[in-house]
Amino acid sequence: MSTPLEHDYIGLAETSSMERSSEKLSSSSSSSIPSIEDKTSKTANDTCLNLKETELRLGLPGSQSPERKLSLFGQDLETNDKSNGFAGSPLKNLVSGAKRGFSDAIDGSNGKWVFAMNGKSDVELAKGAALASPRVGLDSKTNSQQAKTSVSVMKEVVGVPQSPKPVQDKNNLVPPVNDHAIAPASKAQVVGWPPIRSFRKNSMASNLAKNSDEGAGCLYVKVSMDGAPYLRKVDLKTYNNYMEFSSALEKMFSCFTIGQCNSSGLPARDGLSESRLMDLLHGSEYVLTYEDKDGDWMLVGDVPWEMFTDSCRRLRIMKGSEAIGLAPRAMEKCKNQN
Amino acid sequence: MGSSELKRSKDSVESARWSSFPDEVLERVLSLLKSHRDRSSVSLVCKDWYNAERWSRTHVFIGNCYSVSPEIVARRFPRIRSVTLKGKPRFSDFNLVPENWGADIHAWLVVFAAKYPFLEELRLKRMAISDESLEFLAISFPNFKALSLLSCDGFSTNGLAAIATHCKNLTELDIQENGIDDKGGSWLSCFPESFTSLEVLNFANLTSDINFDALEKLVGRCKSMRVLKLNRSVSLEQLQRLLVSAPQLAELGTGSFSQELTIREYEELESTLSICKNMHTLSGLWDAKGIYLPALYPACSHLTFLNLSYAALQSVELAKLLAHCPRLKRLWVLDTVEDKGLEAVGLNCPLLEELRVFPADPFDDEIVHGVTEAGFVAVSFGCPRLHYVLYFCRQMTNAAVATIVQNCPDFTHFRLCIMNPGQPDYLTNEPMDEAFGAVVKTCTKLQRLSVSGLLTDLTFEYIGRYAKNLETLSVAFAGRSDWGMQCVLGGCPKLRKLEIRDCPFGNAALLSGLEKYESMRSLWMSACNVTMNGCRLLAREMPRLNVEVMKEDGSDESQADKVYVYRSIAGPRRDAPPSVLTL
Numbered sequence: 009m010s011t012p013l014e015h016d017y018i019g020l021a022e023t024s025s026m027e028r029s030s031e032k033l034s035s036s037s038s039s040s041i042p043s044i045e046d047k048t049s050k051t052a053n054d055t056c057l058n059l060k061e062t063e064l065r066l067g068l069p070g071s072q073s074p075e076r077k078l079s080l081f082g083q084d085l086e087t088n089d090k091s092n093g094f095a096g097s098p099l100k101n102l103v104s105g106a107k108r109g110f111s112d113a114i115d116g117s118n119g120k121w122v123f124a125m126n127g128k129s130d131v132e133l134a135k136g137a138a139l140a141s142p143r144v145g146l147d148s149k150t151n152s153q154q155a156k157t158s159v160s161v162m163k164e165v166v167g168v169p170q171s172p173k174p175v176q177d178k179n180n181l182v183p184p185v186n187d188h189a190i191a192p193a194s195k196a197q198v199v200g201w202p203p204i205r206s207f208r209k210n211s212m213a214s215n216l217a218k219n220s221d222e223g224a225g226c227l228y229v230k231v232s233m234d235g236a237p238y239l240r241k242v243d244l245k246t247y248n249n250y251m252e253f254s255s256a257l258e259k260m261f262s263c264f265t266i267g268q269c270n271s272s273g274l275p276a277r278d279g280l281s282e283s284r285l286m287d288l289l290h291g292s293e294y295v296l297t298y299e300d301k302d303g304d305w306m307l308v309g310d311v312p313w314e315m316f317t318d319s320c321r322r323l324r325i326m327k328g329s330e331a332i333g334l335a336p337r338a339m340e341k342c343k344n345q346n
Numbered sequence: 347m348g349s350s351e352l353k354r355s356k357d358s359v360e361s362a363r364w365s366s367f368p369d370e371v372l373e374r375v376l377s378l379l380k381s382h383r384d385r386s387s388v389s390l391v392c393k394d395w396y397n398a399e400r401w402s403r404t405h406v407f408i409g410n411c412y413s414v415s416p417e418i419v420a421r422r423f424p425r426i427r428s429v430t431l432k433g434k435p436r437f438s439d440f441n442l443v444p445e446n447w448g449a450d451i452h453a454w455l456v457v458f459a460a461k462y463p464f465l466e467e468l469r470l471k472r473m474a475i476s477d478e479s480l481e482f483l484a485i486s487f488p489n490f491k492a493l494s495l496l497s498c499d500g501f502s503t504n505g506l507a508a509i510a511t512h513c514k515n516l517t518e519l520d521i522q523e524n525g526i527d528d529k530g531g532s533w534l535s536c537f538p539e540s541f542t543s544l545e546v547l548n549f550a551n552l553t554s555d556i557n558f559d560a561l562e563k564l565v566g567r568c569k570s571m572r573v574l575k576l577n578r579s580v581s582l583e584q585l586q587r588l589l590v591s592a593p594q595l596a597e598l599g600t601g602s603f604s605q606e607l608t609i610r611e612y613e614e615l616e617s618t619l620s621i622c623k624n625m626h627t628l629s630g631l632w633d634a635k636g637i638y639l640p641a642l643y644p645a646c647s648h649l650t651f652l653n654l655s656y657a658a659l660q661s662v663e664l665a666k667l668l669a670h671c672p673r674l675k676r677l678w679v680l681d682t683v684e685d686k687g688l689e690a691v692g693l694n695c696p697l698l699e700e701l702r703v704f705p706a707d708p709f710d711d712e713i714v715h716g717v718t719e720a721g722f723v724a725v726s727f728g729c730p731r732l733h734y735v736l737y738f739c740r741q742m743t744n745a746a747v748a749t750i751v752q753n754c755p756d757f758t759h760f761r762l763c764i765m766n767p768g769q770p771d772y773l774t775n776e777p778m779d780e781a782f783g784a785v786v787k788t789c790t791k792l793q794r795l796s797v798s799g800l801l802t803d804l805t806f807e808y809i810g811r812y813a814k815n816l817e818t819l820s821v822a823f824a825g826r827s828d829w830g831m832q833c834v835l836g837g838c839p840k841l842r843k844l845e846i847r848d849c850p851f852g853n854a855a856l857l858s859g860l861e862k863y864e865s866m867r868s869l870w871m872s873a874c875n876v877t878m879n880g881c882r883l884l885a886r887e888m889p890r891l892n893v894e895v896m897k898e899d900g901s902d903e904s905q906a907d908k909v910y911v912y913r914s915i916a917g918p919r920r921d922a923p924p925s926v927l928t929l
Binding site for chain 1: 437440441442497523524525551578606632635655656704705706707708763767820822847848
């Protein structure tokens with residue numbers, strides 16, 4: 009543990025944020041220095057979600073914390089071979105910060121996993137299900153319970169300088185009893201402060217974790233396909249990576265295409281996101297897209313599998329010709345093959 | 347009329363008829379008294395009035411479940427139909443109280459089942475209640491009508507299923523902000539097909555999906571439903587369908603307000619909402635998307651209470667919405683609306699009486715956002731009737747607070763939370779003493795005060811001297827010495843609840859309030875300088891007080907980490923867990 013924090017009424021914030029700033033600075037360039045979240049997690053084995061690094065934020069000039077990087081999502085992660093936190097939060101500028109809410113604290117409950125680098129190619133990504141398959145999809149109870157215990161075990165109490173107490177020694181960071189990193193941002197958390205009820209805290213945190221079809225233990229999302237008469241539903245939890253998922257989709261939707269998949273003779277791709285359903289009549293390719301928590305339509309496969317399942321609300325198998333701007337690669341393929 | 351005359355009236359009704367009230371008449375008159383404080387006063391007049399009052403009382407309010415035992419309550423009040431019980435100290439909401447602390451309802455239910463078989467209403471706050479207890483409740487009281495659980499824990503949706511299954515006459519099921527084990531939404535399907543009496547249904551607390559089919563049918567057949575608060579899993583489309591069968595709703599809590607809608611669906615929603623002319627309370631609006639808010643406009647014309655504290659709105663969105671809510675009296679928002687949003691409040695809501703601003707991101711203070719003193723001041727200029735405020739902010743000044751109370755001198759509840767503990771006036775760097783001094787000097791009706799920021803003993807001198815009507819005081823990270831707490835205990839004649847955390851108040855302060863504590867409901871002190879010896883002394887001197895100490899692991903033997911002191915006629919409790927010592 010680092011040196012105990014200095015405690016006084018006025019100086020506390022300054023001291024601690026300064027300390028943390030320096031820690032962040034060093035952590036951004038080295039892969040081995042733990043972030044502040046790591047400090048409070050229980051064991052060295054826990055990988056912590058360093059959510060700050062993946063978020064784009066705006067702040068007033070001069071209000072930047074060094075940890076805040078305006079780099080695009082993914083680029084930092086190549087330099088950091090340890091815990092990369094992929095925020096469940098949308099990768100957008102959040103001026104108000106509202107959507108992040110309490111996510112920093114609660115995201116620990118998403119489980120711990122190691123992400124493959126985003127810089128790798130898609131194929132590698134799919135193969136690299138070195139991704140431990142985590143329990144994604146929050147069990148809401150666990151979520152709130154963990155959030156609750158998370159706060160309660162942060163026994164860092166702001167000391168009262170006028171009357172030094174014998175318990176001052178306790179003011180070192182006490183590791184939480186649960187396995188998940190919980191300390192958000194820079195400030196050491198005081199138990200029960202600010203005074204906000206657990207339900208409210210958890211609600212704001214689960215802003216990011218919510219999935220419309222989430223039930224305990226399953227993650228059903230609708231899958232639509234352009235031109236198909238009806239939709240299907242899939243449980244994302246039953247797949248561990250994009251490869252499994254895409255082959256399952258192929259099977260599911262092959263009945264809607266004329267002829268079989270890959271009957272054009274193209275080799276079956278292992279990897280990735282775009283299902284290679286061929287519509288022989290139109291000769292155009294389909295592209296697999298999904299709507300994320302923000303209501304935006306994204307190309308499947310860009311983000312690690314866990315993050316995808318976390319943020320995916322529904323899927324759409326789109327005709328390649330419609331996927332302009334969304335799937336430039338698909339467009340290229342279309343052009344190449346037609 | 348002396349008591350001797352009253353006694354004679356019992357023996358001979360004719361001779362006394364013209365000179366005194368028969369008991370029945372007295373009871374009849376007193377039965378019209380609703381306020382429990384009035385009733386307490388009445389019961390002190392004389393023995394006959396005491397008796398008449400106890401026989402006519404139908405609702406009992408118990409502010410601290412350990413201040414009295416269920417047997418004592420049942421003995422005194424034989425005809426109770428409605429019970430309100432509060433359990434744990436308020437700081438349990440913020441995880442400062444150990445999990446198994448107590449306040450279990452079961453012992454009460456057992457006595458009620460025997461003594462009040464016709465019990466109709468039970469309202470619990472900060473009590474522990476298990477599924478078994480809920481089931482016991484459901485089957486023991488055939489007339490049971492209303493269950494309200496606020497900030498309780500220990501139960502799951504299975505308990506709710508039991509209530510739905512067995513309570514044939516249920517009119518109210520209100521589940522708010524509880525630590526509930528949500529095992530799924532099937533409980534809602536347990537209401538039988540023949541069940542139609544529900545008027546109030548609030549399950550906004552629950553997170554899992556409910557069986558929408560069952561809900562739709564339930565709402566359809568409960569024609570008297572006036573309060574419906576959905577949980578987040580209910581979509582906009584589903585909301586629209588529900589509203590079609592319940593346009594009479596007075597209070598609506600929407601589910602998630604962010605589903606992607608087609609134009610037609612949006613228009614349908616808008617027109618359905620516009621026929622809800624009775625709506626005076628609107629809440630929910632989880633994940634509200636600004637583009638859909640206009641659908642609400644037609645329903646807002648009679649709104650008096652708007653709870654946006656789960657919708658992260660921006661200032662412009664709020665401003666546009668408020669333009670349609672001229673009658674608003676109560677508004678809860680997130681600080682994402684920022685000062686600009688609060689300016690809009692001041693401009694659009696002249697009738698506002700209550701404002702609560704919650705922090706969207708309380709644990710991150712590196713980003714400059716949220717509300718400041720400017721927003722609060724803006725509201726005070728536009729809303730002179732403001733009397734209840736809960737305000738979370740990151741900066742405040744003494745001057746701003748002085749202006750605010752000058753504009754709004756009628757504050758009854760002033761709860762200001764400057765989120766960084768011990769933070770001074772950010773412009774002058776002085777303590778915030780003068781701010782709270784202004785509050786207590788100007789707001790003579792003040793009943794509840796929460797202080798924050800850098801505060802010396804001067805704040806407490808002011809409070810003790812000026813806050814003549816203060817009943818509840820919450821203090822955190824404040825004060826300089828025992829003197830501060832002594833001022834409060836020596837002043838504040840109406841003080842009932844005092845909760846203190848992380849302040850430099852020690853035994854001298856604790857012991858200065860010996861007599862005072864018997865006129866108060868409770869005292870909480872945690873992370874202060876009180877020792878076990880001080881607590882033991884208090885317990886010894888005041889036998890009618892329960893003095894409980896909660897020890898934390900690894901703390902110094904002599905320190906009293908958390909102290910909870912309360913008056914009780916039931917004696918020390920016997921259900922305390924090992925971490926709670928009763929002295």
